[in-house]
Amino acid sequence: MDLTRQTNSEKEMQGFSRRDFAKLIIGGSALSIYTLNQLNAAVYQSITSLNSKYIRDESPDGVYWEALSKHFLFQDGLIMMNNGTVGPMPKPVFNTLIKTFKIQATNPFDFYNYFPQKKEDVRTKLARFINASPEEVVFTRNTTEGMNFAANGLDLKEGDEVLISSLEHPGGIHPWKLKEKRFGIVVKEVPLGVPPKSVDEIVDAFKKAITPKTKVISISHTVYITGLIAPIKELSKLAHKNGILLVADSAHGLGMLKLDMKELGADFFASSPYKWLGAPAGIGLFYVKKEVQEKLWPTIATTGWDTYKSAEKYETLGQRADPLTFALGEAIDFQNVIGRDRIERRVKALATYLKKELSKIRGLRLHTSDDLYLSGGLTAFSIKGIEPEKIVNYLREKYNIVIRTIGREKDNTEGVRISTHIFVSFKHIDMVIEGIKHLVKHRD
Amino acid sequence: MDLTRQTNSEKEMQGFSRRDFAKLIIGGSALSIYTLNQLNAAVYQSITSLNSKYIRDESPDGVYWEALSKHFLFQDGLIMMNNGTVGPMPKPVFNTLIKTFKIQATNPFDFYNYFPQKKEDVRTKLARFINASPEEVVFTRNTTEGMNFAANGLDLKEGDEVLISSLEHPGGIHPWKLKEKRFGIVVKEVPLGVPPKSVDEIVDAFKKAITPKTKVISISHTVYITGLIAPIKELSKLAHKNGILLVADSAHGLGMLKLDMKELGADFFASSPYKWLGAPAGIGLFYVKKEVQEKLWPTIATTGWDTYKSAEKYETLGQRADPLTFALGEAIDFQNVIGRDRIERRVKALATYLKKELSKIRGLRLHTSDDLYLSGGLTAFSIKGIEPEKIVNYLREKYNIVIRTIGREKDNTEGVRISTHIFVSFKHIDMVIEGIKHLVKHRD
Numbered sequence: 099m100d101l102t103r104q105t106n107s108e109k110e111m112q113g114f115s116r117r118d119f120a121k122l123i124i125g126g127s128a129l130s131i132y133t134l135n136q137l138n139a140a141v142y143q144s145i146t147s148l149n150s151k152y153i154r155d156e157s158p159d160g161v162y163w164e165a166l167s168k169h170f171l172f173q174d175g176l177i178m179m180n181n182g183t184v185g186p187m188p189k190p191v192f193n194t195l196i197k198t199f200k201i202q203a204t205n206p207f208d209f210y211n212y213f214p215q216k217k218e219d220v221r222t223k224l225a226r227f228i229n230a231s232p233e234e235v236v237f238t239r240n241t242t243e244g245m246n247f248a249a250n251g252l253d254l255k256e257g258d259e260v261l262i263s264s265l266e267h268p269g270g271i272h273p274w275k276l277k278e279k280r281f282g283i284v285v286k287e288v289p290l291g292v293p294p295k296s297v298d299e300i301v302d303a304f305k306k307a308i309t310p311k312t313k314v315i316s317i318s319h320t321v322y323i324t325g326l327i328a329p330i331k332e333l334s335k336l337a338h339k340n341g342i343l344l345v346a347d348s349a350h351g352l353g354m355l356k357l358d359m360k361e362l363g364a365d366f367f368a369s370s371p372y373k374w375l376g377a378p379a380g381i382g383l384f385y386v387k388k389e390v391q392e393k394l395w396p397t398i399a400t401t402g403w404d405t406y407k408s409a410e411k412y413e414t415l416g417q418r419a420d421p422l423t424f425a426l427g428e429a430i431d432f433q434n435v436i437g438r439d440r441i442e443r444r445v446k447a448l449a450t451y452l453k454k455e456l457s458k459i460r461g462l463r464l465h466t467s468d469d470l471y472l473s474g475g476l477t478a479f480s481i482k483g484i485e486p487e488k489i490v491n492y493l494r495e496k497y498n499i500v501i502r503t504i505g506r507e508k509d510n511t512e513g514v515r516i517s518t519h520i521f522v523s524f525k526h527i528d529m530v531i532e533g534i535k536h537l538v539k540h541r542d
Numbered sequence: 543m544d545l546t547r548q549t550n551s552e553k554e555m556q557g558f559s560r561r562d563f564a565k566l567i568i569g570g571s572a573l574s575i576y577t578l579n580q581l582n583a584a585v586y587q588s589i590t591s592l593n594s595k596y597i598r599d600e601s602p603d604g605v606y607w608e609a610l611s612k613h614f615l616f617q618d619g620l621i622m623m624n625n626g627t628v629g630p631m632p633k634p635v636f637n638t639l640i641k642t643f644k645i646q647a648t649n650p651f652d653f654y655n656y657f658p659q660k661k662e663d664v665r666t667k668l669a670r671f672i673n674a675s676p677e678e679v680v681f682t683r684n685t686t687e688g689m690n691f692a693a694n695g696l697d698l699k700e701g702d703e704v705l706i707s708s709l710e711h712p713g714g715i716h717p718w719k720l721k722e723k724r725f726g727i728v729v730k731e732v733p734l735g736v737p738p739k740s741v742d743e744i745v746d747a748f749k750k751a752i753t754p755k756t757k758v759i760s761i762s763h764t765v766y767i768t769g770l771i772a773p774i775k776e777l778s779k780l781a782h783k784n785g786i787l788l789v790a791d792s793a794h795g796l797g798m799l800k801l802d803m804k805e806l807g808a809d810f811f812a813s814s815p816y817k818w819l820g821a822p823a824g825i826g827l828f829y830v831k832k833e834v835q836e837k838l839w840p841t842i843a844t845t846g847w848d849t850y851k852s853a854e855k856y857e858t859l860g861q862r863a864d865p866l867t868f869a870l871g872e873a874i875d876f877q878n879v880i881g882r883d884r885i886e887r888r889v890k891a892l893a894t895y896l897k898k899e900l901s902k903i904r905g906l907r908l909h910t911s912d913d914l915y916l917s918g919g920l921t922a923f924s925i926k927g928i929e930p931e932k933i934v935n936y937l938r939e940k941y942n943i944v945i946r947t948i949g950r951e952k953d954n955t956e957g958v959r960i961s962t963h964i965f966v967s968f969k970h971i972d973m974v975i976e977g978i979k980h981l982v983k984h985r986d
């Protein structure tokens with residue numbers, strides 16, 4: 099439980115109020131910066147109090163999770179089970195976002211004097227959140243940008259091989275495909291089971307595909323299409339034993355799983371904190387392990403690309419929407435107050451219940467493993483004789499539940515995908531199951 | 543005068559209200575989306591009414607400009623004469639920004655179904671604003687990203703030469719420097735006068751520097767360091783006559799000058815609409831002339847980079863902060879309602895007055911041309927015996943006027959820079975002059 103945020107927020111307030119920022123109001127309404135800070139403090143106080151009361155309460159749909167879900171910004175009645183695309187923001191994140199846009203908008207000059215230190219605070223916070231050094235953390239736009247930075251920045255020659263899995267996201271395929279077409283590298287696909295039976299099955303598939311020309315393994319940590327959590331730790335070991343670099347696309351990892359860069363061992367790791375961490379879309383993490391930074395050129399260059407000694411050299415990106423960075427810091431605070439272990443346990447408890455209930459349904463095929471090491475908060479499946487779109491539309495119309503279609507015919511992954519984040523309840527899952535049973539019953 | 547915006551805004555409202563978006567409130571306050579739309583409509587109505595009343599009134603500090611300045615979001619009492627770094631947003635832009643973040647935050651899923659068409663509307667609007675085709679317009683993060691996309695995307699070989707001016711911004715230097723270090727191209731600097739005496743002086747300097755190995759001329763359209771507006775039209779002609787591509791860094795151009803891509807003739811043109819156009823920081827324009835698109839590889843790739851037939855192939859950038867695009871659209875509307883000719887005339891009228899008054903001060907050296915073809919809203923100068931920082935600090939403390947230091951010792955450009963946008967008045971300029979005269983009087 100981290101309460102330093104409140105102190106920081108107070109300090110920040112003082113800094114701005116000296117210049118009368120606190121008096122500013124938004125759009126003519128009484129929504130002052132002071133009010134926004136107060137609203138945030140109230141949220142954290144509520145969670146802290148819940149934490150002390152329900153310290154052992156991990157039970158389904160207890161007061162704890164019910165109360166917590168109220169701190170997210172939802173359209174009335176909407177049940178969001180597709181944060182895998184973009185997740186809702188916790189209210190404090192949204193408050194900080196508009197507060198910071200307001201400060202920047204009314205006095206960009208002072209904002210730019212203030213921002214750099216604050217950005218480093220967020221970098222340090224994010225580094226600690228994933229057990230990395232701040233010198234390894236780059237703020238990008240999203241996972242796709244990180245994957246492109248990896249592909250663009252490595253000096254690969256014609257004929258050098260990059261192994262990707264058969265289930266990569268376009269943002270993890272195309273950076274390499276572009277390099278293949280432009281510079282003649284070779285991209286090879288390694289097939290993955292839907293779902294794979296074991297860690298060994300996956301590692302063995304990659305082991306078999308390695309040749310003396312293999313320079314990179316680029317693989318999803320969180321497979322968007324099937325919900326697989328790939329064994330990055332074991333694959334990193336395999337890669338490094340063979341002098342190969344490992345690039346992980348973990349678009350869904352931040353905020354869903356408790357991440358530990360030292361344990362995972364990836365050389366490059368890209369993520370999108372606006373899916374599961376509650377940040378606004380448009381800010382991403384690109385982790386570059388200290389030891390491999392000398393091998394990676396920056397893709398975008400302005401002052402600093404050739405002088406910075408750390409990962410900041412990949413972040414000389416010019417002027418940006420800095421309020422997104424502030425909001426990311428708030429999103430980390432929000433999860434820290436709840437506790438990252440507790441979040442991962444809850445996400446997996448919900449997914450486990452969902453998979454258990456789904457597996458009872460006749461004709462339903464799970465694309466996601468039921469092994470908790472090989473799965474997380476994304477669950478994908480298909481039902482014989484029922485179009486994925488029909489499931490999505492029915493759940494939306496009947497229950498106001500948002501899920502999505504996913505998959506491709508070629509590898510038999512066409513189906514739907516459900517995200518079970520902490521604002522989802524077991525009751526919501528029962529509604530999903532009820533809806534699907536209805537569709538199965540009326541299949542013909 | 544363009545009033546289509548109001549109609550569009552109404553249509554948009556209806557689209558969202560069908561899903562009860564209009565009922566949403568922000569942060570518990572009564573700041574509904576409906577209210578924000580109403581606030582914006584009121585601003586446009588006010589400007590339209592002023593337009594019809596003051597159609598011939600271009601006079602200094604008339605009711606027109608005074609009334610207009612109230613529609614910008616400022617910290618109380620702040621006089622912003624450094625929008626060259628980041629400008630303030632007109633209130634409708636800020637309203638649209640937070641409105642759209644709110645819509646996205648509360649229901650990302652529906653937002654993503656709605657956004658793509660809206661983005662194309664903004665693209666069309668921006669294209670029309672600069673007399674280009676929508677197929678030539680790419681939404682980037684900022685000018686630096688555009689400049690890097692140009693440098694990364696061209697197939698230049700070892701020894702190929704790129705000519706830049708001696709007064710480029712780091713965001714226009716380093717993309718080429720990286721390519722020099724990594725791939726062995728050669729970057730050559732062409733000296734520019736401070737200020738140059740004529741168009742011919744500039745064109746001749748580049749003409750002299752061209753060799754058979756020259757493939758690219760990369761030059762600031764709006765020179766951040768001296769305020770020069772470079773003769774891109776004439777330089778494009780020179781370049782094309784020699785089979786050379788022209789890349790223009792026009793960070794300040796959008797919203798300061800009435801731009802016409804067909805007339806300027808640049809092959810690539812990068813700009814930052816958050817300096818003079820009033821958009822939020824973090825959204826940029828990268829124009830790629832249709833005829834040269836086959837020569838430019840995308841830098842960042844995901845789905846579409848190899849299938850799109852137009853400039854969109856440079857925009858497969860993954861998920862972004864889409865509200866920035868909506869806000870950019872609003873910023874264009876805001877300037878269109880005022881009129882782009884009128885804005886450029888006012889900006890130059892203010893700068894002309896400033897330069898005239900400055901030139902009377904003993905020991906003051908203007909770094910900016912007084913030729914209206916070679917200058918715009920940025921004015922740079924230095925005063926013998928007075929540190930630039932002293933000028934900046936004194937104007938801030940005495941008048942709450944924000945300007946900035948700029949320049950480099952090596953080319954004798956150290957000084958201060960003043961931006962005179964439409965929210966600045968002749969009275970404000972008088973205050974600047976008074977302050978500087980005070981400093982000069984007490985120089986010793």
